[in-house]
Amino acid sequence: MLREAPSTADTRLNLALAYYKMGSVADAATELAKVHTEAPANQQATLLLADCYLRMDQNKSVIRVLEPVEKTHPDDLAVTYLLGTALIRDKQVEKGQVLVDRILRNGESAEAHMMLGTAKFGVADFAGARDEFAKALALNPDLPEVHVLYAQTLQVTGSPDQAMKEFQAELAVDPYNFQSNLQIGAMQRQEQNYEEAKKYLGRALQTRPGNLAVRYQIAAIALSENKFDEARTQLESIVKESPQFTEAHVSLSIAYFRLRRPEDGKREREIVEKLTAEAQAKQPGVKSQ
């Protein structure tokens, strides 16, 4: 139908919705971007597009799409919430805080606690973030991503079992939630449940095709399963795409050593040392006395 009437925004929107429900967020975003170009006044498409970008961690795109909308619809809490979240995630905390305050003026809301939690998470106040997400969850357990964000804070504050339950709760309402699939996959890998891990990581990859973090986890599984050549291939591809990915260089070094390629292993280890030294030189807040 789209081939016959490529400018039919409604049809494209339906297709995007279908992709969205299937967990193909990137495909949904592609279609929604076209709708947004054709019909910028279509608020539903705009919000959905922003949501897709948020799920894909493309915060600057969310800001680009929503900032003009927010100027004309300052009372639209959905717009305020999505834009505020993107701003905070993009480290534009002061601008995001303005939107948090706007939501708070409407009384206590799950959305406000979500944004406050996101802001606290961003500055490594994990316990504070956890408390905010817990409040958001209590007020509205259906808020998108509330379980996954709460789970992430539980994970870093020492409650991995509870975190796992929350990740699973998120997947119960959104089976293709990227973070939940990635984190459960990583946790299952650490528990050495490799087949289970691959299932979740596969789903995460479906949501964000080519995502490096997911691909790294899959490569790490191959390494643990002694599939050294498979791991090598995957890791070589990752470091080619992202030469600064130190952890991938570490794993690639191990893969080379296990493949009896010590010279390549040493070369990778040297890259790790160089990257680590560069990162250490940029440590913030440290100066010689």
Added chain:
Amino acid sequence: MNLTRRRWLWLATASGVAAGTSRLWGQQSADALPPLFADIPPSKSGIHWMHDNAFSPDHYLPETLGPGCAFLDFDNDGWMDIFLVNSGPSDFWKPSKPVRNALYKNNRDGTFTDVTEKAGVSGTQFGMGIAVGDYDNDGWPDIFVTAYGKCTLYKNNHDGTFTDVTEKAGVATPGWTTSAVWFDYDNDGRLDLFVCRFVDFTKEKNKFCGNNETGERYYCVPRVYSPMPSWLFHNNGDGTFMDVSKEAKISEHLGKAWGVVASDINNDGNMDLFVANDTVPNFLFVNQGNGKFKEMAVEAGVGYSSDGRPRSGMGVDSADYDQDGLMDLFVANVDHEMYSLYHNAGDLTFEDEAMSNGIGNTTLLMSGWGLKFFDFDNDGNMDLLLVNGHPDDRIEERFRDVNYAEPMLLFRNTGKGPRGAFENISSQAGQPFTERFAARGMALGDFDNNGAVDVLVAVNNGAPVLLRNNAASGKHWLGIRLVGKKANRDAVGAQVTWQAGDLKRRVCKVGGGSYLASHDPRLVLGIGARSKIDFVEVKWPRPDGMAERFTDLPIDRYITIEEGTGTRVM
């Protein structure tokens, strides 16, 4: 043996031979039983010494990282004495009152007497850790104290006193040294010395870490300081040592070394070294048997976390926890990194089994220092004790879920390894395990000679904690003091196998382990409820390297086993 019904129930439940009794046990009054471990207060032990960490508003890093401690029998009376390391004068601190180490003589009645001054081991440096070993094979333990400043080697004079022979021996290492280990890397029958070196730090190089706006400081993460090479000293056999760090290929690897354990990870009869580094990858120095070491941590899978990140390695140890004939490794890290239990796969690779043993999640928010595998209940399985505490006294201002003072952890080995072997029984281990400490060094030793290995914990800026082990009462054991003749006299590297009926176990006498600490040199072989040991077999370290069998052995006491006095086993 006077075994009460309650004691029997406890033993049966703990050893799993009476699985059906656990409900019944749950109905017993817990206060009728002694706790597994009990704190012996200074009023009873006579140990009134306190560590002074030299705290300053400038938060110089050495302040927060000591002290070490040791069990040793300095007067050869068969009773474990105690050594405690203190800070001292340095380029950033001039103490207003005297600060000194402490040597406590065991009075054989549960009390100790301070003999430091007479012994001449007060120290003049900002002390960190201790390694005890009979480097001159004269049958008397000598003491090596590491420091921020300069190390000190105290030679035992056999009369309750020591002589500082540091300069003469050639081991006056400058800079900041931490853990050290005596071991015989070249199998010439003499103990050599490996000394961990931490970062390149002086008062002038102190960096500001803290709040740039308020100027308030906290202790820097060592990431901001440059790594340094560690030292290996070869024992020349004439009271002197030669720095062979370069020839042995140790010094070409720069690290930030905290803990070290000497262990034979590939069963080739050459002692290897596992070194924990802070914020840079750990080292696994595999002894090539030709005077050289090959650093293989990355390929072995023990250099980084399983996510490819360097961690803040601190305490280490090594033991064959699952009795598969291969020495495994353990390293404690800082909060949000989890500790690692590295299971030896036998091909010079290791798999981290911390998660599958419940250690990963338990230690997620903790920072670990002293740690040791040991059989606390003498059932024949290697259990695990961890002492903890965050290095930054202001950490709670930044991370609400992380604490400066942390509890100790006790994991019981159920014998079901390599996965699911350990069970966290800290909550049942007694009052000391409900308290929190800024623990650093931790040493093991049976100070009351009852076969139950006790614990000494050194606390930063506090009094040491001495724990009496009550868990092994009612279980049988044999304590052995190995004396090498051709091998190094302390028999570091010896492998001991024993059989008691259906129980057959093997341990390796590792060098060092834990953090800044040194341990009772004797081995306690647990046999649980069995009342007879069929044999003990000792494979002595080289140069001879022979295996000998000993039979008709007593139980529930300590004996001395000398190299060359058993029946040779081919």
